[in-house]
Amino acid sequence: xxxxxxxxxxxxxxxxxxxxxxxxxxxxxxxxxxxxxxxxxxxxxxxxxxxxxxxxxxxxxxxxxxxxxxxxxxxxxxxxxxxxxxxxxxxxxxxxxxxxxxxxxxxxxxxxxxxxxxxxxxxxxxxxxxxxxxxxxxxxxxxxxxxxxxxxxxxxxxxxxxxxxxxxxxxxxxxxxxxxxxxxxxxxxxxxxxxxxxxxxxxxxxxxxxxxxxxxxxxxx
Numbered sequence: 001x002x003x004x005x006x007x008x009x010x011x012x013x014x015x016x017x018x019x020x021x022x023x024x025x026x027x028x029x030x031x032x033x034x035x036x037x038x039x040x041x042x043x044x045x046x047x048x049x050x051x052x053x054x055x056x057x058x059x060x061x062x063x064x065x066x067x068x069x070x071x072x073x074x075x076x077x078x079x080x081x082x083x084x085x086x087x088x089x090x091x092x093x094x095x096x097x098x099x100x101x102x103x104x105x106x107x108x109x110x111x112x113x114x115x116x117x118x119x120x121x122x123x124x125x126x127x128x129x130x131x132x133x134x135x136x137x138x139x140x141x142x143x144x145x146x147x148x149x150x151x152x153x154x155x156x157x158x159x160x161x162x163x164x165x166x167x168x169x170x171x172x173x174x175x176x177x178x179x180x181x182x183x184x185x186x187x188x189x190x191x192x193x194x195x196x197x198x199x200x201x202x203x204x205x206x207x208x209x210x211x212x213x214x215x216x217x218x219x220x221x
Contacts, residue, residue: 055124055186061193062118068196069114076107079207086214093217094152095159098145099210105145106203109138110196113174128181128188135178139171163202170199 083090083100090096116122116130146164173195180188 055184057117057119057122057124057127058186058189061189064193065114065117068200069111069118071200072107072110072114075204075207076104076111079103079107079210082207082211089214089217093213095149096210096213096217098149098152099206099213102142102145103203103207103210105138105141106199106206109134110199110203113192113196124181124186124189125184128178128183131178131192132175132182135171135174139168139175142167142171163206167199167202170195170202174199 079100083104090100112134113131116127116134119127146159146167150159150164174192177188177190177192177195180191
């Protein structure tokens with residue numbers, strides 16, 4: 001009887017030890033879900049305002065950049081079709097020509113930025129360098145085209161200081177977001193995403209103003 005009781009106690013102790021080990025493993029796995037790795041090639045799920053190294057592009061951004069890139073490609077195609085239909089009017093008018101160039105440049109830049117962001121197994125600092133070169137080029141082309149369009153004086157539709165200032169701010173925000181990524185701040189992704197969203201509104205409204213300008217030229221002719 002004594003031996004049987006001892007065996008029962010041993011079995012209960014072993015069961016309790018296994019049960020505690022199982023709960024400990026579950027707690028550790030749950031804890032890991034709330035920890036952000038990043039210092040050794042991890043990913044981040046929330047924006048950080050402290051510099052980190054070797055941060056991979058978070059997968060949660062894939063849907064956003066896929067949507068934005070697809071929309072930019074579609075709008076660029078529509079603008080190209082509109083330009084091919086009205087190419088004579090656009091080429092004769094410096095304002096229309098530079099506005100069309102700006103719209104195509106903007107949508108192309110958004111598409112390329114989204115493509116860079118969707119490249120697999122890429123660190124945010126590498127993405128930051130790619131975006132920096134891209135958005136600096138797009139910013140220079142935007143400002144140049146707008147200044148030439150204003151100086152030409154051929155069409156004043158939509159050529160005003162608020163649109164120039166708003167578009168320039170969006171482009172510069174993209175540049176700043178790229179610099180943040182290069183410095184190791186994942187918050188640059190959120191800054192760039194907000195700027196892209198607002199820039200889309202400027203680009204679409206610019207395409208609409210281009211169509212209005214072409215219609216007015218046709219009415220005059």
